[in-house]
Amino acid sequence: MAFAIISGTGLYDLELMQKSEETTIKTPYGDVLLYHAVYCGQDVYFIPRHGKGHSVPPHLINYRAQMAALAMLGVREIMALCSVGSLDLAIPPGSLVFMDQFIDFTWGREHTFSCENAVGHIPMDKPYCPRLTQDAYEVAQSLGIETNLGGVYVATQGPRFETPAEIKAYATLGATVVGMTGVPETPLAREAGICYASLGVVGNYAAGLSGDIDLKKLDQIMAKRQLDLERILMQLIAMPRSIPDCACASSKLQVCKTWPFLK
Numbered sequence: 001m002a003f004a005i006i007s008g009t010g011l012y013d014l015e016l017m018q019k020s021e022e023t024t025i026k027t028p029y030g031d032v033l034l035y036h037a038v039y040c041g042q043d044v045y046f047i048p049r050h051g052k053g054h055s056v057p058p059h060l061i062n063y064r065a066q067m068a069a070l071a072m073l074g075v076r077e078i079m080a081l082c083s084v085g086s087l088d089l090a091i092p093p094g095s096l097v098f099m100d101q102f103i104d105f106t107w108g109r110e111h112t113f114s115c116e117n118a119v120g121h122i123p124m125d126k127p128y129c130p131r132l133t134q135d136a137y138e139v140a141q142s143l144g145i146e147t148n149l150g151g152v153y154v155a156t157q158g159p160r161f162e163t164p165a166e167i168k169a170y171a172t173l174g175a176t177v178v179g180m181t182g183v184p185e186t187p188l189a190r191e192a193g194i195c196y197a198s199l200g201v202v203g204n205y206a207a208g209l210s211g212d213i214d215l216k217k218l219d220q221i222m223a224k225r226q227l228d229l230e231r232i233l234m235q236l237i238a239m240p241r242s243i244p245d246c247a248c249a250s251s252k253l254q255v256c257k258t259w260p261f262l263k
Contacts, residue, residue, distance in 0.1 A: 001074055001075070001076040001077075001241065001243055002042070002043035002044070002045060002073055002074050002075045002076065003042055003043070003044050003045070003075065003076075003077050003078075003079075003237050003241065004044070004045040004046070004047065004070045004073075004075040004077070004078045004079075005044065005045070005046045005047070005078070005079050005080075005081065005233060006046075006047045006049050006066070006078060006079075006080045006081070006185065007046065007047070007048055007049065007080075007081045007082075008048075008049050008050060008081060008082045008083055008181055019037050020035035020036055020037035020044075020046060021035065021036050021037070022034075022035055023035070023036055025069040025072060025073065027064075027065045027068040027069050027072065028068065029062060029064040029065035029068055029110075030062050030065040031065070032047065032062070032065050032066050032068075032069035033047075033048070033051060033052060034046060034047045034069060034070075035047075039234065039237050039238070040237060040238040042237050042238075042241060043073075043074075044237060045070060045073055045075060047066050047069075047070070049061055049066065049181055049185070057158060057159040058157070058158035058159055058180035058181050059106070059108070059109065059157055059158055059159065059180075061181065062110075063109065063110065063111070063184050063185050063188055064110050064113065064184075064188060066185075067185070067188040067189055067191075067192055067194070068113075068192070070192075070194065071192045071193075071194060075194060076194060076195060076243065076244055076249065077129075077132055077194065077195045077196075077197075077241070077244065078189055078194055078195065078196045078197070079132070079136060079197055079198075079199065079233060079236065080182075080185060080186075080196060080197065080198040080199070081198075081199055081200075081201070081229060082179050082181060082182060082198060082199075082200050082201070083179065083200070083201055083203045083218065083222060084097065084153065084177040084178060084179045084200035084201065084202055084203065085161075085162075085177065085178045085179070085202070085203065085204050085205065085206035085207075086176070086177055086202045086204070086205050086206060086209070087154075087167060087170060087171045087175055087176055087177060087178060087206050087209070088171075088176050088177075089205070089209065089210075091148060091151075091176060091177070091202055092202065092205075093202050093203060093204050093205065093217070093218075093221055094201075094202060094221050094224065094225065095146075095147075095148060095201075095202040096140070096145070096146070096147040096148065096199060096200070096201060096202075096225065096228070096229075097147070097148040097151035097176070097177055097199070097200045097202060098128075098133050098136065098137055098147060098148065098149050098150065098151065098197065098198070098199055098200075099128050099133075099150075099151045099152075099153045099177075099182070099197075099198040099199075099200060100126075100127075100128055100130075100133070100149075100150045100151065100152070101127065101128075101151075101152045101153070102127055102152065102153040102154070102155055102182055102183055102186060103152065103153070103154045103155070103170070103173055103174075103175055104155050104183045105154060105155060105156050105157065105170075106155050106156065106157050106180075106183050106184070107157060108157075109183075109184055110184070111183070111184035111187065111188070112184070112187070112188070112191060113188065113191050113192070114191070120191065122187070122190050122191055122251045123247070123251065124187060124190065126247070127186050127187065127190065128186065128196060128197050128198055129195035129196055129197050129244075129246060129248045130246070131195065131244070131246045131248075132195045132196070132197040132244075132248075133149075133197040135236060135239065136197055136199065136232060136236050137149050139232050139235045139236050139239075140228075140232050142235075143228075143231050143232065143235065145228045145231070145232065147199075151176045151177050151200065152174050152175045152176045152177070153175070153176075153177055153178070153179055153182045153198070153200070154170045154173070154175035154177070154178045154179075155179060155180065155181070155182045155183035156178060156179070156180055157180070158180035158181075159180065161207055162178060162206060162207050163207060163208075164207045164208025165208075166207075167206040167207050167208050167209070168208060177200055177202065178206050179200065182198060186198065189248075190248060190251050191251070191252070192252065193248065193249050193250065193251055193252035194248065194249075195244050195246060195248040195249060196248065199229070199232070201221065201222055201225050201229070202221075203217075203218035203221050203222060204217070204218055204221075
């Protein structure tokens with residue numbers, strides 16, 4: 001088994017990535033650029049979800065290929081890092097949030113491995129792995145790093161930011177943070193039977209809550225929290241790992257023979 005990190009905007013300069021080797025994995029959905037390192041005897045794979053040089057916008061990311069590549073490499077656990085906007089004044093920029101639910105407002109994305117003659121329905125009552133999320137949260141607590149356990153992620157299409165009216169509507173639905181990449185990444189991991197947890201770094205208040213969005217300030221906040229993210233990840237990976245026996249790992253789709261990585 002192996003561990004993977006999927007990272008996004010402003011979160012590419014992790015120490016583990018600097019000590020890794022670049023490789024390309026061929027999947028039925030396309031080629032995937034990723035990086036491989038070994039830490040505490042554990043194989044660790046790192047995917048910059050937007051590609052090298054942040055060249056791929058959220059709506060064009062090949063999510064299926066990325067998840068297929070990790071499944072083919074024997075990855076059983078994924079910690080996804082993302083930049084999010086806050087819909088709650090009590091969650092200010094700089095906060096760390098572990099997700100526990102999502103609301104999907106994306107469209108037109110290839111969002112499932114299911115196909116004709118390979119129909120599968122997966123439960124999503126707990127879309128993020130409770131066990132892996134709790135492990136990461138307890139690591140953060142032990143390091144004295146304040147985090148929010150539980151956040152409702154609303155996934156928007158992007159690449160544009162949301163309007164104040166949209167943010168107000170999402171808030172009425174119960175969303176607490178907003179981003180552009182969490183779906184279909186999260187359900188694809190569940191289809192592949194991989195435990196998946198998501199840790200968001202709040203880079204700004206969402207539109208309409210507090211002035212204009214400043215991309216320079218967002219990058220500065222990401223840089224300030226990078227060391228904390230690194231410490232959480234390295235201690236989490238260093239923990240004794242065993243083959244997961246939670247519901248995530250048992251939820252694989254029954255798929256066609258052209259998808260050997262999902263067997």
